[in-house]
Amino acid sequence: MSEIRRRRQRVEVGRNRSALVAAAIRVLGVRPEASMSEIAAAAGVSRQTAYAHFGTREMLLASVRDEQSRRSIDVLTAADLETGTATAALGRFIAAVTSLLAQQTRFDSVDSDSTADAARHVPIEQLLGALIGRGRESGEFTTDLDTQWLVAATIALGHAAEQQLRAGHSDVTTVAAQFRCSVQRLYGAETR
Missing domain, CATH: 1.10.10 (Arc Repressor Mutant, subunit A)
Structure with missing residues (x-):
């Protein structure tokens, strides 16, 4: 050939x-x-x-999850979390997550590989950890909770928002407002 x-x-x-x-x-x-x-x-x-x-179908679904993860990282990177105040960057992070929640394909009936799912969260955890550190240094985030706890709680809140949307309990606007309020309170971020 x-x-x-x-x-x-x-x-x-x-x-x-x-x-x-x-x-x-x-x-x-x-x-x-x-x-x-x-x-x-x-x-x-x-x-x-x-x-x-x-x-297999499961291998295709794993590739879909990988693609969605790649797109998520692209959206979060475009939010430029290193620029401006930590509070403004947190607002951009929350807006990016909200847009992702509206776009993501869900696979309720399919068991996913928890190790692969954990690996997909690593870049998001790193972005959040750096943002939290910056917010603490500047005094914008007043919480005394551990950074890893805040990162895990933020991701859990994102999953809770996703479940509310998927179950049809709330619309994107309502979920976005509740996610924003919850994360800001969690971080001790002053809202204006």
Whole structure:
């Protein structure tokens, strides 16, 4: 096989994988129980191609979670948490999380790998830990709670917000306001 043909094949493989992940995000956002066949059809590839790339539905879902994690980190990085006051940066963090909550695809019925999920949180934990440290140094965050506790509690509040949305108990605006108020109180951040 020529080098040009191998490159074309790699590009096609990458395109198919990307199309399948994008289709899974769209389809599962509407029908979390959708089959590989449905996802493949939405991606414009055969069911066999979907299985050739991912092996199992669970492996495709892991790739979807990885993609969502990558997008989340991109959104949080774009919030530029190192700029301005810690309180303003916290506001941008909360706004970014709110936008992510409205976009993320949920997989209620699928058990996920807790080790992989924990690894996906590491960059977020690092961003939050640095923000909390900066807020404490400047006197904007007055809590005496441990930083790791604050990080874990913030992530838990994010998951609680997600569950409220998923269950239909609240709309995005209400959840965003409650998340903002809860995190600000947790950090001892003065609101203006």
